[in-house]
Amino acid sequence: MKKKVHKECMSALTPVRDTLDVISGKWKILILISIWEGNSRFREIERSIPKLTSKVLAKELKDMEEHQLIKRTVYDDYPVRIEYTATTYSRSLEKVIKELHDWGVNHRKVIFR
Amino acid sequence: MKKKVHKECMSALTPVRDTLDVISGKWKILILISIWEGNSRFREIERSIPKLTSKVLAKELKDMEEHQLIKRTVYDDYPVRIEYTATTYSRSLEKVIKELHDWGVNHRKVIFR
Numbered sequence: 510m511k512k513k514v515h516k517e518c519m520s521a522l523t524p525v526r527d528t529l530d531v532i533s534g535k536w537k538i539l540i541l542i543s544i545w546e547g548n549s550r551f552r553e554i555e556r557s558i559p560k561l562t563s564k565v566l567a568k569e570l571k572d573m574e575e576h577q578l579i580k581r582t583v584y585d586d587y588p589v590r591i592e593y594t595a596t597t598y599s600r601s602l603e604k605v606i607k608e609l610h611d612w613g614v615n616h617r618k619v620i621f622r
Numbered sequence: 623m624k625k626k627v628h629k630e631c632m633s634a635l636t637p638v639r640d641t642l643d644v645i646s647g648k649w650k651i652l653i654l655i656s657i658w659e660g661n662s663r664f665r666e667i668e669r670s671i672p673k674l675t676s677k678v679l680a681k682e683l684k685d686m687e688e689h690q691l692i693k694r695t696v697y698d699d700y701p702v703r704i705e706y707t708a709t710t711y712s713r714s715l716e717k718v719i720k721e722l723h724d725w726g727v728n729h730r731k732v733i734f735r
Binding site: 521522523524525526527528529531532533535538539542576577598601602604605606608609610611612613614615616617619620 | 634635636637638639640641642644645646648651652655689690711714715717718719721722723724725726727728729730732733
């Protein structure tokens with residue numbers, strides 16, 4: 510059936526879903542930008558984003574580390590010091606974020622015309 | 623504090639969030655593509671996407687109509703006939719979807735290296 514969303518089309522969408530899984534949700538892009546801006550300590554990142562709780566931040570940082578967007582470094586000081594830094598790879602999201610931003614700016618004009 | 627995510631940066635992110643609100647979730651992009659492919663009747667769209675339930679489809683179609691991505695036309699036939707068509711405006715999402723797709727394809731290579 511021509512009209513059926515072809516199998517290839519469905520599988521072609523998997524990468525779109527992958528990306529949305531990585532960047533969707535309220536906090537991930539905000540946290541990434543906070544780290545891009547130079548916030549590297551847990552408390553710093555947390556304080557830089559209103560209404561973000563420690564529990565949520567801990568989970569998102571773990572996800573982002575798994576997706577190789579950030580790196581977690583433990584310094585064997587006294588007390589132990591942990592720093593989060595953005596990977597060069599995370600910069601590859603800039604184009605996606607820009608595209609999302611531009612569409613969103615235009616969408617507001619369309620919706621609130 | 624330089625490192626704090628500046629107010630302007632936070633407000634600059636609102637359009638990114640707007641876009642994610644419009645396209646995020648499991649189904650919206652799949653439904654839009656199904657309609658782009660020519661599926662215009664409720665059952666057609668529903669059958670074209672595995673595991674999509676009528677209840678979810680009804681809600682997503684309503685959202686997408688509000689966001690002016692699709693148009694709902696009621697034909698006063700007997701029985702009444704309802705068709706969903708994509709708006710020209712919805713095509714503006716093609717670039718965003720392509721960017722999400724390309725990043726996702728590359729991300730799989732990075733993650734499963």
